Amino acid sequence: MTELDHIRNFSIVAHIDHGKSTLADRLIQMTGTVADREMKEQLLDSMDIERERGITIKANTVRIEYPAKDGETYVLNLIDTPGHVDFGYEVSRSMQAVEGSLLVVDATQGVEAQTLANVYQAIEADHEIVPVLNKIDLPAADMERVAEQIEDVIGIDATDAIQISAKTGVGIPDVLEAIVTRLPAPGGDRDAPLKVMLVDSYYDAYLGVVVLIRVVDGVIKKGDRIKMLKTGGTYSIDRLGVFRPEMTDIAELGPGEIGFFTASIKQVRDTRVGDTITHEKKGTTEALPGFKPSQPVVFCGLFPVDNAEFEDLRDAIEKLALNDASFSYEMETSAALGFGFRCGFLGLLHLEVIRDRIEREYNIELITTAPSVIYHVYMRDGTMIELHNPADMPDPSLIDHIEEPRIKATILVPDEYLGDVLKLCQDRRGIQEDLTYAGSRAMVVYDLPLNEVVFDFYDRLKSVTKGYASFDYQLTGYREDNLVKMQILVNDEPVDALSMMVHRDRAEARGRAMCEKLKDLIPRHMFKIPIQAAIGGRIIARETLAALRKDVTAKCYGGDATRKRKLLDKQKAGKKKMRQFGKVDIPQEAFISALKMDG
């Protein structure tokens, strides 16, 4: 166990690509925590998918021992967090578990929306914040301007900002010293009843559930009987340890310390981020503040392209759910798509990560239906229904009103693209709340409906700003609006997988865009196909897909009999990837592509 005044706990706050992972690597390397020869890049990012997308999904911790200039050796605990909006709650928990943050800003880029969102979380958690200007090795680095920006936009003193290059290693010793001298030591009482915060947990095939913890008060030891306050689960600690970054056993963890334990917990679902852990006997009854169960906000249907793979899909989803308590699922049947699952996610990135993992790790091709948020449908009889799936929309004559979730979106954008960004937000039913300037960049804050953002808002933002804008959001609450269910009819048959909730004023435009898209996405058939959008029984948009006019192989000789046969078999296999709606085959890509809006 380490004395409190020899412990420093911190996290690193940064916009994506500003160098958080690289800095973490350098800190680990310079303190000899990992031998140089074992050093591989981005030690804390573990899964493939994270590496590819450049994001860290789960909170990770590492314990570093650092001999400081004052001759003492300190234990530094770094918690690395996802930093993505989808995982905002996880980030806030991790922030609660440490006392300080390094605010890393790329000196060639300056402050971005994610920097802001995350630094506000750090400020809210009462952190001491040390600004760090990274990438000073690059000629485009402008330390003065960026320091000024940190002061203007964030409002923290940047006179003592540390200038570093995480790539070359310049300035890293200063960072280590600053962690010791500028960040506070944790508090806590080792004689008080045990109070431990559950920071995160993950599933390991060999160890079962591994729980990341921060001890607030008391001492936790191997063999202890413990209890989780929210879930009520009781366990005994099998293994207690710290990450260096590999798992290293330790006899006990006292106040201020960060580590992990295993306790024969079967599934991640049994552990709740933010829960309080104490001793089963003589434990505390006082929970740590701020616990909230994680709630999915975006829902969609996942169906196997090949109906025969339904059981495999069930298996994959169940396995993934073991390691991800924030993801919900229930079986869904669709007339057109067969058996599948209605799944709930923390956000769109979360959805994509899970979907990609199913496709890649379990080799199941999926059809993803239109993502939907949760609507609150207030009925005439005074009851309220949480609507996750437009297909379940009650009879409109029974509905009093519908509320939808709203967000507060913060966007930072260079001046020249401001007009396009404002137009985009306005088009998506946004209400401007704030517009300020920081140098040549504007910061806009919008109140937006979440349903206008879940699908492709971020893609559109990137494209209208050539990638120069940054974006973050927070859920703010529910508000009533004029929302209706729009159905798409292909050859006069409703396609439930394409129905969606839209604002009444936007329904025509949206319906027209969908019909036009589908006209391009559905291959021509031997007859002409009407494609319509409808609200209730009323058609609001219509396109006609012309009949196929030419499908003939020009040359066909002796050798082509074999070739044509192969082609036929290939087409038959291709047809499996289509879904039949009446007499019409709709390719699976259509379900996602049709929803992407161009404006």
Added chain:
Amino acid sequence: MATETPAFGLYVHWPFCAAKCPYCDFNSHVWAKVDQDQWLPLYLTEIKRESERTPDHVLKTIFFGGGTPSLMQPDVVQKIIEAARGAWRTSNDLEITLEANPTSVEAAKFRSLKDAGVNRVSIGVQATNNEALKLLGRLHTIEEAWAAVDAAQLVFDRSSFDLIYARQYQTLTDWREELSLALSRAAGHLSLYQLTIEDGTAFGDRYRRGRLPGLPDEDTSADMFLLTQELCDAAGLPAYEVSNHATPGNEARHNLIYWQGGDYAGIGPGAHGRLTINGKRIATEAYLDPAGWRNAVLTHGNGESASRTLSSEDVGVEALLMGLRVRDGLPDRRVPWDQINENEHNDLILNGFLERDATGLRLSDQGRPVVNAVINRLLS
């Protein structure tokens, strides 16, 4: 077995060309030097091997295809023809076709090719103006091509030429003019192919990278196809197969063997064959790579890379795939009824894509441009 002997043809593949055309996915290769006297015995070996397993077949056609068989020495062509005549019984009016590229070199050979036994040529004119020929990467000019067509018509009783349409930048009006000119020069037979962008060709690559501009869209190419039928019908050369047109009696009998499910032995690199032996239909395939084929024949006396017996299902599907391409369709007894989706069949007839009567099953004029879709539905 005393069943009827199917019509039987011999396909001889000559895999060499002077240059590779950017649209072509035939098994064609450009070699610096081909010693034809060394290649001749390989073909002779294959003829012997094939004839030994088809002793009762009566040879009705020989087709030299390529590649560019007009680059073959006439004496090599002659020895192959002689060997075939010696190996099988032959019909009195043996049709012997050779594909020719229309450069002056080849046109000059027509007379000796005729002396070698060839009685029909099919000439790759491809386009009727020099800009278009350049876009197709052809080595000849249109002047040379017409000279070759004239020479062929002088030397041979039967000749045909090929055009490729629905090319880059070609309009419907362009095609009308081109085809009218072609019809005025045709001697009873024309092959008119819409340009197909094939994977693995230079055009295929360019197309995928978006670098093959000016191709007609589906509607325009459908209009071109309809116009082709209209003009050829009016000129007395109706389509007897999707892309082949002839005055009555001038149809290419060799190709009809493919489409009507007859037998053919295929020799030469990459050649395919279909042979009925002891009541079973066998599909054969030769080594694709010319050097590989040569080695196989030299060392094993056999250029075949694969051969398998077709199941009755395979035979049925092939009969439909090939047979519906022909104007007269398939006789009822060759239609694989057990594999045909009855609902689709009825629906296709009801909607005017298919016609059926006592003589068999065939496409209507409306069905012909979408024959692939019709077949897909029939077999779904």
